[in-house]
Amino acid sequence: MLSKNLILALCLVFFAGSSLTAQDFEYIGAAKCKMCHNKTATGQQYKVWMAGPHANAMKSLSSEEALAIAKEKGIADPTTDPGCIKCHSTAGSIDESLNIGVKITEGVSCETCHGPGSAYKTNTVMKDQAKALAKGLIVPDQKLCEACHNEESPTYKPFNYEEAVKIIAHPIPPKE
């Protein structure tokens, strides 16, 4: 029969192992990205995002249309309902323990598409794509978009990836 101590020791090994191998990248919020990604010369990604659909996705949950959808589904408040905010915000779609700075009002924020930024956010890491990818950066693709742009959306419109990417484009302009 296994002794209690041996079982305890095995449990400890298991827990230590899992907490050491899984590196948790955390969500820091768009204000942190803004510090480096809002310069005219490098494309003002923050400003472009702010003017686009994703930064304003929480506002839509207060519209007449949202309230009508909510009423039909028996939802009291779409701006707090998990079934709405999971697609209309980064904060409402991630594990709360990993949120160290994303506000619900940011809507669909940078890190939903680019990955949690706590470890890649430094200049040295960001300039080296391989390093950034190892530190949590994600290169967005069609599948990532379709996690929200799908028929579960009460207002679903057919999603054309090539067109959609152009609508939200915020490239770094080529250097002269």
Ligand code: HEC
């Ligand atoms: C300390 C400054 C700094 C901060 C903070 C920062 N970045 Fe960057 N980022 C850079 C630099 C520098 C580059 C490289 C630009 C280049 O290659 O011309 C870059 C590149 C990128 C790229 C392109 C990466 C690639 O190789 O494909 C993405 C995407 C990006 N940043 C997203 C973010 C997001 C999202 C945040 C916030 C979570 C963020 N950055 C925070 C400085 C920063």
Ligand code: HEC
């Ligand atoms: C976390 C969920 C989520 C992800 C992931 C996401 N979107 Fe969206 N997207 C939304 C929501 C919600 C709206 C509606 C915003 C509004 O009008 O309030 C939207 C609106 C849009 C719109 C404008 C409306 C339309 O359908 O023409 C475009 C374009 C778009 N998204 C492109 C993309 C692309 C490209 C990607 C992937 C790179 C992407 N989205 C990933 C949630 C998401």
Ligand code: HEC
């Ligand atoms: C809905 C998804 C989505 C959101 C939200 C989003 N991006 Fe992006 N971003 C993309 C896509 C798609 C590309 C193009 C990727 C590619 O070409 O590989 C991109 C490209 C970039 C690039 C690289 C441009 C280049 O030319 O290499 C930077 C920098 C960047 N985003 C920063 C940000 C920042 C900062 C925010 C928030 C203020 C943000 N993004 C919000 C999807 C998103």
Ligand code: HEC
């Ligand atoms: C599976 C992801 C998803 C869920 C869940 C979701 N939405 Fe959305 N919502 C989207 C996307 C993506 C858009 C952009 C247009 C489209 O393709 O539906 C959007 C757009 C909207 C819009 C703007 C419609 C327009 O004019 O484009 C409203 C209003 C809205 N959603 C309300 C809600 C409400 C209320 C809930 C909860 C009952 C909800 N959504 C749940 C993904 C989602």
